[in-house]
Amino acid sequence: MLISDLLSPESIRCDVHSSSKKRLLEIISEELARDSDDLSAREIFESLCARERLGSTGLGHGVAIPHGRIKGNRPIRASFIRLKKPLPFDSIDGEPVDLLFAMTVPENCGEDHLKLLAHVAELFSDRELLQALRDAENPSAMLQLLSDPSSAERGTTRH
Template sequence: MLVDDLISPDSVLPAVRTSSKKRLLEVISNALANEDEGLSSREIFESLCARERLGSTGLGNGVAIPHGRVSGSSRVQAVFIRLARPLAFDAVDGKPVDLLFALAVPEHCTSDHLKLLAEIAEKFSDQELLERLRNTEDATELAQLLSRTRH
């Protein structure tokens, strides 16, 4: 599975405003649950919070990849969020986060999940891409940037 297969303009939130990491995880949970009617936003939220307790998914450079395993899911759900204002996220570099690629993965998904996380991390190591994502507010354009950028 590739990032390109997961992102469409409908799964991009280009100007989210939120006041805390917890509230942001709630926004992410609701967005991911909207992608698949069989998913519970509460279960997604609890999974994301449990993962964050293990260690922040903030990679640095203002990027985070919150993710969690969800029972009852048959496919990976993704949402890309661009925050209107950066938010403290306990990232490894201590800097706030403004770009997030969030995932809800099926409970049984293992090596594919890890490959996907690696692909996303590699994509977000591209400083030019990060700059373009930060300077684009249109959901369609953001989805295009995410899906056509390859390493």
């Protein structure tokens, strides 16, 4: 599964404000539940918090991949959020987070979920891409970068 299959400009939020990690997880939950008739923000929030209790999803370098399993056979939902101001997230390097790729996966989603997480983690190990995402002016530019990371090397972050 490609990131471009999961994201659209409508599922990308730029310059979000949050006062705490908990509030940020609430914002992410609301975003992931948006436009869903059968998925509540509360269910998503509880799933994200349960995963964070196992260990922070903060990868380092200002990036986190909060994710949670949802009961039933619902499709994977994803959102990308860039914070206006970095926020402490208990990341492995101790650095605050400003870029988050969040998702929900069905509880029985095994190997596909792990492959997707590995792909996202690998994508976010590219420092040029991270800087391009921080510099991008709008969700469409961010989606282009996430869909075609090589565009960060070509400097095509601004539209």
